[in-house]
Amino acid sequence: MKVDVLVIGGSAAGIVAALTAKSNYPEKNVLLVRKEEKALVPCGIPYIFGELGGSDKNIIPDSGLQSGGVDLKIGEVFDIKKDEKICELSSGEKIEYEKLIIATGSTPLIPKWLKGAELENVFTIPKDKVYLDKMFEKVKSLQNIVVVGAGFIGVEISDELKKVGKNVTIIEKQKNILSLAFDEDVSQIAQALLESRGVIIKTGCGIKEVVGVEKAEEVLLENGEIVKADVVILSIGYQPNSSLAKKAGIKINERGFIIVDEYMRTDDYDIFAIGDCAEKRDFFTRKLNSIMLASTATSEARVAGMNLYILSAVKTFGGTIAIFSTAFGGTGFGAAGLTEYMAKKEGYSIVVGSFEGTDKHPATLKNTHKQFVKLIVAKESGVILGGEVVGGESTGELINIIGLAIQNKMTIGAILTAQIGTHPLLTSAPTNYPLIKAAQVVSQKIRASLFRN
Amino acid sequence: MKVDVLVIGGSAAGIVAALTAKSNYPEKNVLLVRKEEKALVPCGIPYIFGELGGSDKNIIPDSGLQSGGVDLKIGEVFDIKKDEKICELSSGEKIEYEKLIIATGSTPLIPKWLKGAELENVFTIPKDKVYLDKMFEKVKSLQNIVVVGAGFIGVEISDELKKVGKNVTIIEKQKNILSLAFDEDVSQIAQALLESRGVIIKTGCGIKEVVGVEKAEEVLLENGEIVKADVVILSIGYQPNSSLAKKAGIKINERGFIIVDEYMRTDDYDIFAIGDCAEKRDFFTRKLNSIMLASTATSEARVAGMNLYILSAVKTFGGTIAIFSTAFGGTGFGAAGLTEYMAKKEGYSIVVGSFEGTDKHPATLKNTHKQFVKLIVAKESGVILGGEVVGGESTGELINIIGLAIQNKMTIGAILTAQIGTHPLLTSAPTNYPLIKAAQVVSQKIRASLFRN
Numbered sequence: 001m002k003v004d005v006l007v008i009g010g011s012a013a014g015i016v017a018a019l020t021a022k023s024n025y026p027e028k029n030v031l032l033v034r035k036e037e038k039a040l041v042p043c044g045i046p047y048i049f050g051e052l053g054g055s056d057k058n059i060i061p062d063s064g065l066q067s068g069g070v071d072l073k074i075g076e077v078f079d080i081k082k083d084e085k086i087c088e089l090s091s092g093e094k095i096e097y098e099k100l101i102i103a104t105g106s107t108p109l110i111p112k113w114l115k116g117a118e119l120e121n122v123f124t125i126p127k128d129k130v131y132l133d134k135m136f137e138k139v140k141s142l143q144n145i146v147v148v149g150a151g152f153i154g155v156e157i158s159d160e161l162k163k164v165g166k167n168v169t170i171i172e173k174q175k176n177i178l179s180l181a182f183d184e185d186v187s188q189i190a191q192a193l194l195e196s197r198g199v200i201i202k203t204g205c206g207i208k209e210v211v212g213v214e215k216a217e218e219v220l221l222e223n224g225e226i227v228k229a230d231v232v233i234l235s236i237g238y239q240p241n242s243s244l245a246k247k248a249g250i251k252i253n254e255r256g257f258i259i260v261d262e263y264m265r266t267d268d269y270d271i272f273a274i275g276d277c278a279e280k281r282d283f284f285t286r287k288l289n290s291i292m293l294a295s296t297a298t299s300e301a302r303v304a305g306m307n308l309y310i311l312s313a314v315k316t317f318g319g320t321i322a323i324f325s326t327a328f329g330g331t332g333f334g335a336a337g338l339t340e341y342m343a344k345k346e347g348y349s350i351v352v353g354s355f356e357g358t359d360k361h362p363a364t365l366k367n368t369h370k371q372f373v374k375l376i377v378a379k380e381s382g383v384i385l386g387g388e389v390v391g392g393e394s395t396g397e398l399i400n401i402i403g404l405a406i407q408n409k410m411t412i413g414a415i416l417t418a419q420i421g422t423h424p425l426l427t428s429a430p431t432n433y434p435l436i437k438a439a440q441v442v443s444q445k446i447r448a449s450l451f452r453n
Numbered sequence: 454m455k456v457d458v459l460v461i462g463g464s465a466a467g468i469v470a471a472l473t474a475k476s477n478y479p480e481k482n483v484l485l486v487r488k489e490e491k492a493l494v495p496c497g498i499p500y501i502f503g504e505l506g507g508s509d510k511n512i513i514p515d516s517g518l519q520s521g522g523v524d525l526k527i528g529e530v531f532d533i534k535k536d537e538k539i540c541e542l543s544s545g546e547k548i549e550y551e552k553l554i555i556a557t558g559s560t561p562l563i564p565k566w567l568k569g570a571e572l573e574n575v576f577t578i579p580k581d582k583v584y585l586d587k588m589f590e591k592v593k594s595l596q597n598i599v600v601v602g603a604g605f606i607g608v609e610i611s612d613e614l615k616k617v618g619k620n621v622t623i624i625e626k627q628k629n630i631l632s633l634a635f636d637e638d639v640s641q642i643a644q645a646l647l648e649s650r651g652v653i654i655k656t657g658c659g660i661k662e663v664v665g666v667e668k669a670e671e672v673l674l675e676n677g678e679i680v681k682a683d684v685v686i687l688s689i690g691y692q693p694n695s696s697l698a699k700k701a702g703i704k705i706n707e708r709g710f711i712i713v714d715e716y717m718r719t720d721d722y723d724i725f726a727i728g729d730c731a732e733k734r735d736f737f738t739r740k741l742n743s744i745m746l747a748s749t750a751t752s753e754a755r756v757a758g759m760n761l762y763i764l765s766a767v768k769t770f771g772g773t774i775a776i777f778s779t780a781f782g783g784t785g786f787g788a789a790g791l792t793e794y795m796a797k798k799e800g801y802s803i804v805v806g807s808f809e810g811t812d813k814h815p816a817t818l819k820n821t822h823k824q825f826v827k828l829i830v831a832k833e834s835g836v837i838l839g840g841e842v843v844g845g846e847s848t849g850e851l852i853n854i855i856g857l858a859i860q861n862k863m864t865i866g867a868i869l870t871a872q873i874g875t876h877p878l879l880t881s882a883p884t885n886y887p888l889i890k891a892a893q894v895v896s897q898k899i900r901a902s903l904f905r906n
Contacts, residue, residue: 012883019884023897041815044877057817060884294883299872302889306869306896310904315866323874332879362494364510396879397850404854407871408861413768416759418860419752421776424497426785426849430465430747431472431513436755443759444476451763 002096003031005308006087007070008077008244009103010034011042011127013275013297015060017101019068020305028309031071031095033087038129043294045125045132046153050160054136055129080248082268099270099308102245102258103301106238106276106292114234116210122232125153142230143167146219148207149236150177152326155190157233158199159328168199169227171219173206180291181324181335185354186374186388193329202227238292240277253279255290262316264304272308274300283319283406284338284385285346295403296320323403325389325396331369332395336403337386340376349379353441359392361422361429373398373434375412377442379449382411387435394427401435412446415439455549456484458761459540460523461530461697462556463487464495464580466728466750468513470554472521473758481762484524484548486540491582496747498578498585499606503613507589508582533701535721552723552761555698555711556754559691559729559745567687569663575685578606595683596620599672601660602689603630605779608643610686611652612781621652622680624672626659633744634777634788638807639827639841646782655680691745693730706732708743715769717757725761727753736772736859737791737838738799748856749773776856778842778849784822785848789856790839793829802832806894812845814875814882826851826887828865830895832902835864840888847880854888865899868892 005028007018018032044058052058065072079088080100087095108124110117121142123135139145143166147158150172158168170177176187177194191201202221209220210232219229240257251259251267257280258266258273266273273279275297280289303317325334343350354374360367369392376386387402389395405415416439422430458481460471471485497511505511518525532541533553540548561577563570574595576588592598596619600611603625611621623630629640630647644654655674662673663685672682693710704712704720710733711719711726719726726732728750733742756770778787796803807827813820822845829839840855842848858868869892875883 015884020893023893024900026897041877041882043875043883044815047818047877051818052815058815060882064884293874295872295874298883298886298889299870302869312866314864315870317870321872323872325874325876325879327876327878332876334874336874362497362505362511365500365504393846393879394850396874396876397847397854399874400880401850401853401857403872403874404857404861404863407867408857408863410857410861411767413765414860416755417752417768417770419748419774419776419856421746421748421778421787421789421849421852421856422496423778423780423785423849424494424500425780426778426787426846427853429494429513430496430751431468431517433751436751440473440476444479447477 001093004028004098005030005101006095006097007032007101007103008087009105009275010036010039011103011105011275012294013301014101014103015065016298016301017103017274017305018065018070020302021308022069024306025309026069029071030069031073032065033073033075033077033089035074035076036129037074040127040129042127045127046156046160048132048136049139049157050163055132077244080244082248082250082271085270100272101304102271102273102277103275104241104244104277106240108234109237109239110234111236114207114210116212116216117234119210119212120215121230122210122216122234124234125157139231144228144230145169145233146171146227146229146231147233147235149234150201150203151180151235152178152324154235155194156326156328157235159194159197162197162199170199170201171205171207171221172201172203175204177201177203178333181322181339182333182388183340186333186390189390190333193331197329238276242277245273245277253288255288262318263307263311264300264317272304274304281319283321286319289320291320291322293320293322293324295323321403321406323399325399327395332389332391332393334389334395334399335387336399337384337406338376339386339388343376343385348385350385351377351379351442351445353377353438353445355434355437355441357428357432357434357437359394359428360426361424361432365424371428371434373438375438375442377412379446382413382446383409384412384415398435412439412442416443454546457481457551458483458554459548459550460485460554460556461540462558462728463489463492464556464558464728465747466754467554467556468518469751469754470556470727470758471518471523473755474761475522477759478762479522482524483522484526485518486526486528486530486542488527488529489582490527493580493582493585495580498580499609499613501585501589502592502610503616508585530697533697535701535703535724538723553725554757555724555726555730556728557694557697557730559693561687562690562692563687564689567660567663569665569669570687572663572665573668574683575663575669575687577687578610592684597681597683598622598686599624599680599682599684600686600688602687603654603656604633604688605631605777607688608647609779609781610688612647612650615650615652623652623654624658624660624674624680625654625656628657630654630656631786634775634792635786635841636793639786639843642843643786646784650782691729695730698726698730706741708741715771716760716764717753717770725757727757734772736774739772742773744773744775746773746775746777748776774856774859776852778852780848785842785844785846787842787848787852788840789852790837790859791829792839792841796829796838801838803838804830804832804895804898806830806891806898808887808890808894810881810885810887810890812847812881813879814877814885818877824881824887826891828891828895830865832899835866835899836862837865837868851888865892865895869896
């Protein structure tokens with residue numbers, strides 16, 4: 001079999017790359033090969049355990065690929081022969097390609113040192129419907145759940161399991177939950193909310209061992225504390241699926257990610273890598289990092305799809321701004337760019353401003369939610385380095401406004417002159433828009449330094 | 454009395470200018486003078502008649518001015534003596550200023566040719582609590598309401614009055630409702646929704662006369678049709694309140710607006726004008742227009758407040774993008790920049806792309822709303838000229854994303870490489886984000902022209 005464009009992997013990155021490729025090069029045929037019979041909406045996975053009541057309502061329909069003109073094959077690529085430009089499937093089938101896009105994703109991390117990880121009812125959260133369906137059935141009948149790791153997946157799944165009546169305890173080694181995305185002030189808002197919903201949170205102490213005979217029974221923490229655990233869910237990170245690329249002789253970086261340029265090309269110009277398996281760099285410093293997010297993956301996928309045959313001078317991927325949002329208990333949380341902590345650590349002299357208002361106006365309108373915006377700004381240039389948002393349903397798009405500002409290297413001055421649409425039922429007031437008010441706090445601090453007598 | 458900064462007018466523009474002035478020049482004292490005993494939230498006014506059940510829940514609290522260090526005086530400025538730098542109030546009091554900001558707003562238009570406009574129960578919608586309270590009481594006991602003019606105020610008030618059980622008919626001379634903000638496709642979505650909520654809409658035909666003895670009884674249309682009307686609400690436009698400035702010898706443009714530069718300064722460098730009374734230009738063409746919106750007014754107010762004493766090289770107001778949003782029947786509508794119709798009229802060669810998805814994902818989640826995005830793009834450069842959105846609660850911030858893209862003169866390429874945060878409960882899917890998908894439609898069309906064989 002011979003195709004023009006072959007995409008390996010059927011999650012967000014693979015789908016977007018395949019559709020973008022077909023849209024940009026309609027004369028080429030595009031084939032997506034994935035292992036899974038059905039592809040899950042990746043960010044919907046935690047909701048399988050609560051709101052959605054199972055994985056069947058969390059399927060990415062293949063009709064999107066079909067209507068976009070992308071062919072689909074279920075199968076596992078076993079070998080890439082890059083000199084011959086051939087992929088070999090486990091079934092023995094061979095597919096010849098002109099351009100190859102590797103979007104093999106990532107696998108949950110299980111620390112080698114963790115005793116008891118092999119016990120029954122110890123789970124991770126892979127993007128694997130068969131695994132998750134079994135896990136869902138098992139978890140149903142068990143009551144005491146310990147979630148290890150308070151990144152957004154750990155937090156979301158904890159809240160969902162609490163919703164369906166489980167006893168849920170989160171164990172987090174860092175001082176705060178969601179500590180990669182938020183500074184302590186916002187993390188603590190999230191933590192208080194989650195606790196008010198009945199989730200028990202233990203921070204500042206890692207897990208040492210899962211204890212049990214055959215099945216998980218309890219969890220032993222580093223400080224000696226013991227927590228009852230019928231189920232243990234490990235959500236402590238993911239590692240890139242780069243072994244296929246490595247075996248093919250494609251260069252891998254020191255963290256195990258496939259090395260790519262700003263067009264998402266590997267060292268073989270006909271092979272692109274995108275998503276969780278592809279090298280990640282920070283937007284501001286271009287330093288390597290290991291951030292895996294759908295926002296990054298789909299942007300990379302579009303860049304790869306657009307640059308497959310004709311290179312663009314401007315459509316490049318310039319590093320991840322780590323933009324993401326989450327929600328629980330009717331409250332949204334969003335982050336983009338550097339946190340205060342990370343910005344300082346990198347060596348920026350920063351000015352921080354924050355403001356709390358409401359997401360509707362007047363605040364007497366029903367369903368009005370508090371809205372908090374924090375901006376992290378480089379003092380030298382006034383450029384926005386990062387932002388954090390806590391609010392209502394509009395939080396997801398509000399953090400995207402900040403994300404766009406970051407990607408445009410907008411200054412506080414540009415934010416302060418911006419025209420912002422407002423409406424009583426949809427946003428905060430024009431006189432009190434928290435993003436603008438936070439920018440004013442920053443501006444006032446910078447002016448005070450500039451025009452000091 | 455002598456102050457450093459004097460602001461005339463206490464609605465959105467005046468408040469924001471006063472607070473920005475104090476924040477940027479804390480050593481200066483700032484006094485805001487307004488006529489009204491209590492200031493109304495301007496965009497909340499239509500909701501007085503429904504959701505809010507009166508104007509008392511729609512007050513801008515003066516505590517914002519107080520906590521921002523701005524002094525407040527209730528009074529009417531009667532005369533500006535710019536050579537002496539003195540304002541005289543109706544009370545006879547004189548206030549000397551260093552810098553003066555005129556934010557006198559606008560007044561509803563009543564066409565001179567309209568017979569019967571003087572009849573009882575014919576109203577307009579001024580930002581005047583006393584007037585609106587009387588109107589509210591009168592309207593309470595009357596059943597048949599005719600709203601003349603289907604701009605966003607007319608549409609919002611119609612929906613609110615329908616909510617409280619009135620018979621409401623909208624009369625609009627243009628072919629479509631909301632025709633300044635939206636192209637026909639989006640206007641028709643809005644119209645169908647409003648009609649499904651029981652509002653009767655008559656477009657393509659203007660009003661000729663309000664008929665009645667003492668009180669309004671019916672409305673006669675240009676086509677001879679007669680509509681029963683116990684109440685007539687004229688929402689056909691506003692005129693700038695510039696007579697005070699004109700009397701003072703400050704230059705006024707041909708449309709009656711106070712002429713300003715990009716720092717919002719009048720021809721007297723110590724006098725600024727902002728908001729509905731200040732000259733408006735289009736962002737792209739810099740051509741004069743008459744668009745009055747809080748988004749424009751508050752941006753102008755910040756520019757004036759920041760540039761009062763020290764001019765910035767970058768914090769200027771570069772013309773209105775006419776960004777705004779509205780909502781009724783649980784559906785949000787937003788617009789920014791040029792419509793398809795206006796862009797063509799100005800002479801751009803445009804490419805339009807649109808996409809309909811959902812505002813949550815998977816769409817099986819409860820309260821998922823359709824989300825439609827349309828982009829209007831200049832073919833020559835790929836620069837985004839305008840956007841229109843129909844969606845759920847996140848519509849207000851989604852149009853602000855497009856607004857920021859327009860203000861940054863972002864191209865379709867920059868949108869297509871952008872990192873966008875997504876979350877099941879807050880946004881559409883990363884694979885199906887309507888803004889990106891609409892950009893892809895545009896990109897595909899442009900590529901087809903560029904690389905045509």
